[in-house]
Amino acid sequence: MEISPDTWVLAEWHGWRLTATVGFTWVVMALLVLGSWAITARLSSGESVSRWQVMLEVIVTAIRDQIKEVGTDDPDRYLPFIGTLFLFIAAANILSIIPGYQPPTGSLSTTAALAICVLIAVPLFSITRRGLGAHLRTYIRPSPLMLPFNLISEISRTLALAVRLYGNVMSGTVIVGILISVAPFFFPVLMQLLGLLTGLIQAYIFAILAMVYIASASRARPDPDTDDRDKTGD
Amino acid sequence: MSIDWLTVAAQIVNFLVLVWLLQRFLYQPISEAMRRREARIEDRLSEAKAAREDAEDEARRLREERAALDQERQGLLEQARDEAAELRRDLNAELREEMESKRAAWQRQLEEERGDFARRLQRRAGQQVLHITERVLADFAGSDLSERIAETFLSRLKTLDAATRDRLAEAAAEAESAVVTTGHPIAPATRTKITRALREAINQDIPVNYKDDEAGLLGARLIIGEQTVEWSAARHLKQLGVALDEILDTEGHRAPATEKADGGDAGDQETEAEGSAT
Numbered sequence A: 001m002e003i004s005p006d007t008w009v010l011a012e013w014h015g016w017r018l019t020a021t022v023g024f025t026w027v028v029m030a031l032l033v034l035g036s037w038a039i040t041a042r043l044s045s046g047e048s049v050s051r052w053q054v055m056l057e058v059i060v061t062a063i064r065d066q067i068k069e070v071g072t073d074d075p076d077r078y079l080p081f082i083g084t085l086f087l088f089i090a091a092a093n094i095l096s097i098i099p100g101y102q103p104p105t106g107s108l109s110t111t112a113a114l115a116i117c118v119l120i121a122v123p124l125f126s127i128t129r130r131g132l133g134a135h136l137r138t139y140i141r142p143s144p145l146m147l148p149f150n151l152i153s154e155i156s157r158t159l160a161l162a163v164r165l166y167g168n169v170m171s172g173t174v175i176v177g178i179l180i181s182v183a184p185f186f187f188p189v190l191m192q193l194l195g196l197l198t199g200l201i202q203a204y205i206f207a208i209l210a211m212v213y214i215a216s217a218s219r220a221r222p223d224p225d226t227d228d229r230d231k232t233g234d
Numbered sequence B: 001m002s003i004d005w006l007t008v009a010a011q012i013v014n015f016l017v018l019v020w021l022l023q024r025f026l027y028q029p030i031s032e033a034m035r036r037r038e039a040r041i042e043d044r045l046s047e048a049k050a051a052r053e054d055a056e057d058e059a060r061r062l063r064e065e066r067a068a069l070d071q072e073r074q075g076l077l078e079q080a081r082d083e084a085a086e087l088r089r090d091l092n093a094e095l096r097e098e099m100e101s102k103r104a105a106w107q108r109q110l111e112e113e114r115g116d117f118a119r120r121l122q123r124r125a126g127q128q129v130l131h132i133t134e135r136v137l138a139d140f141a142g143s144d145l146s147e148r149i150a151e152t153f154l155s156r157l158k159t160l161d162a163a164t165r166d167r168l169a170e171a172a173a174e175a176e177s178a179v180v181t182t183g184h185p186i187a188p189a190t191r192t193k194i195t196r197a198l199r200e201a202i203n204q205d206i207p208v209n210y211k212d213d214e215a216g217l218l219g220a221r222l223i224i225g226e227q228t229v230e231w232s233a234a235r236h237l238k239q240l241g242v243a244l245d246e247i248l249d250t251e252g253h254r255a256p257a258t259e260k261a262d263g264g265d266a267g268d269q270e271t272e273a274e275g276s277a278t
Helices: A018-041 A050-071 A073-096 A108-130 A132-140 A144-182 A187-218 A224-232 B005-140 B143-158 B162-174 B188-202 B231-252 B264-274
Strands: A009-013 A017-021 B180-182 B210-211 B219-224 B228-230
Touching: A009 A018, A009 B143, A017 A018, A017 B143, A018 A050, A018 A073, A018 A108, A018 B005, A050 A073, A050 A187, A050 B005, A073 A108, A073 A144, A073 A187, A073 B005, A108 A132, A108 A144, A108 A187, A108 B005, A108 B180, A144 A187, B005 B231, B143 B188, B143 B219, B143 B228, B162 B188, B162 B219, B180 B188, B188 B210, B228 B231
Parallel strands: B180 B210
Antiparallel strands: A009 A017, B180 B219, B219 B228
16 A cells, blocks of 8 residues: 555656656646636736636735744745645645545655745745844853754754645545545545645644744844744644 | 866856846836936926925915914805895885885875765754655745734835835835735735735835745745845755755864864854855
C-alpha cells in the first residue's frame, strides 16, 4: 500500500522521475493559478461584481484579517507568503476527495519543503524589517545563555510544522486506505469528509503558525502570547 | 517516513513559483480592485456627505427664508387686520350717519305729510262747514228772509260811504237805469223803499228795475252802468272760504319752518277790505 506519494512515480525520463508529489503539486498549482487568472482577468471595481470575484475577495480579505489578528500592522507584506501557504495546503488537501489523487501534503518531502520555507522566511522578514543586528540579537534574549535554546527552538518548531502536517494528512490517507479494505462502503466516505475538515484545519494551523513565528521574530520585543499560541497550535 | 531531498528542493521551487504566480494573478489584482472600489466608495461617500451638507445648508437657508416670510406675512396680516378694523369703524360711522340723515329726512317727511294731512282736513272741514251753511241758508231762504235781505240792502244803501256814492252818481248820470237783482221776489213796498233810498243816495231820479230770477243769490245786487254794489250771504261765505284758505296756507307754511315771517295780520286786513264795495 502506497502511503507516500513520493514512492509513486508518474513518469520517468532519462533517469528523471516525476513522482506523484511533484506531479500533483503541479496540478494544484495549475488549478490555483489558472483559476485566479480566469477570475482576475475580468475584475470589476464597480458595483456589479461577479460571484467568483466575490469569492476571491472574501478569501483574500479573510487571510488578510487573520494576518492582522496575529498582530502585524502590514498584512499586505505577508499576504503572498502566508496566503499561498494556506491556499496551497488547503487546495492540496481538499482535492483528496477526488479518486486517484494523492495529496502532496501527505509527503514528508513537501511538508519539509514548506517548513524550510517558513524557517527561511522568518529571519528574512525579520531582517528586512528590523535589520540584521536587531534580528540576531533576538537569539541571545533574554540572555546569551539562551542562544542554543533559541536555535533549538527554531529547528524544532520547523520540524514540528513539517511533521504535524505530514502526520495529519498521511494518517487521513492511511485510515481511508485501511477502511476501504475493512469496510468498503460508507465509512470511507465519512472519513473522507472528516479528512476535508482536517485538511482545512491543518492548512489554517500551518499558515497561522508561520505567521506567528514571523510576527514574533519581526517584533522589537517578542510577545509571550505568541509562544502560548505556538504550543496550543496542534 | 522518508525525505527525498530532491523532491524537497523541487517543492521549495514549486512553492516559490506558486507564491510569485499567485502574487501576480491573485493577491495583487484583487487587492488593487478592492482598493479602487474602496476609493470609489470613499469618493461617493464624500460626495454624498458634501451633497448632504449642501442640502442641509439649503434646508437651513430655506427654513430661515420661510421664517422671514412667516414673519412678514404675520406683519401683513396684522396690518390688514388693523386696516380692516379701521375701515369697519369708518363704514359703521358712515352708515350710522347715513341712517341718521335718512331717519331725519323720513321724520321730516312724516311731519310734512302729517301737516299736509292736517291742513287738508282743516280745509275740508271748513269747506264742509261753508257748504252746510250755504245749504242751510238756501233751504231757509223764503219771503221773510228776502224781506230781511232787502231791508239789510236798504240800510246798506243808506249808509254808503261818500266815495261809493260819488262813483254810483257818476255811473247813474251815464246809465239809463239801475237794476236791483234779488234771489227771491221782494214786496212792492220794500221795492219802493229801495228805489227811494237809492235816489236819495245818488240824488238822481233814475228808473230802477227789479229782477228776481237769480237762484241762490241769497242777497241783493245793485248794478248802475259799470258800478255794482252787492250784499249777499254767498259773497260773505265766499270771502270766509278765501280767508280760511289763506289762514290754512299760512299755517301750512309756518309749520315746517316756524321762524318764517308771520303773515296772519296782513291776511286779516285783506279780509276786512273785501267787505267794502268794489
